[in-house]
Amino acid sequence: MNEKALQKDAMRVLKETSRTFYIPITFLQKELKMAVATAYLAMRAIDEIEDHEEVDNNVKHDILLELSELLKKPFNEEAYLALLTPIKEKMPEVTLRLGDWIKLCPEGARSHVAASTSEMAMGMGKWAKANWQVHTREDLDDYTYYVAGLVGVMLSDLWEWHAGIKTDRDLAIGYGRGLQAVNILRNEQEDLAERGVSFVPDGWTRKELFEYADENLAKADEYMKSISKRSILLFCRLPLALAHKTLKAMKDGREKMSREEVEQTVEEIQAD
Structure with a gap:
């Protein structure tokens, strides 16, 4: 997909995953709208890992902590998909496409979104382990x-x-x-x-x-x-x-x- 098509597709996934946040995100101006939309999708991607009822809590912990470290560097999609291998078949589109959301995030906002998502993944992993x-x-x-x-x-x-x-x-x-x-x-x-x-x-x-x-x-x-x-x-x-x-x-x-x-x-x- 070219960037315009990818942006449109991101809004489709956003609408399918959260009608509550889709509406207020559409109130925002173009660049900020894409920054907040991709941030929501990135955080929803890791939330789906934390919430999945069929994935063992220790597995969640290990994957989320490794993902937290991945997000501290320029995003490596190959490494991310390899990390998801044990649970890949169970994950929804929003999680499998984390690389797209990071790539789509406007450059000036990307470091903020990646840092916050990294910290969230670490915290979610800790709480999954604690059940x-x-x-x-x-x-x-x-x-x-x-x-x-x-x-x-x-x-x-x-x-x-x-x-x-x-x-x-x-x-x-x-x-x-x-x-x-x-x-x-x-x-x-x-x-x-x-x-x-x-x-x-x-x-x-x-x-x-x-x-x-x-x-x-x-x-x-x-x-x-x-x-x-x-x-x-x-x-x-x-x-x-x-x-x-x-x-x-x-x-x-x-x-x-x-x-x-x-x-x-x-x-x-x-x-x-």
Whole structure:
């Protein structure tokens, strides 16, 4: 494929893997849109390795740690595909094509994306080996940093690279953590029943989890105040609005927002 066709194909894979993030990414301007899209795809590629139910946790750990090291150098696709050999047949398109996402990432953004994805792979590998057993607040902070807070940091690096926007690192981490905390609350029973995994610290109830989500979403709200560019603000506002409304729905005793509420929220953000 030539670059234009590859970019179009990347947006197809993005839409197939995440409708939640596909919509806000389309709000961004061309170069930044491709940087964020390829960053999402790169991180989703490694997330599929971490999440796969048929891959042994020790195998996940070893592959993710080796991948973390690979991402610290100019990307070697041959070495990457060789690394995937034991699990290749189980992996989806988004994972098999990590080389395409790195190659497509605009040159000025590539080092930020590769460094963040490398750090995420290392953290995911560590937590896979530990079977994601969270026991303390510090454990929860560590896990949510690697799988979500890091995304906030990387996005902030991209805002500065593209638009000169400077944000607070702690608030950027809070933005990612807040979204992840809502996911943990929403999937708590499913994670336990299907995977035997609990992200809830010992002694915590839903009450403490709600407080954790509220605390981090408050940081996310504060983070928004430092973003002045409209397209970037729209990008950040949609996932945050959905997180706030999902949290309220769960506090009201519902499992999640209705499809109508989601569609209405998307329309409200786009119309603003």
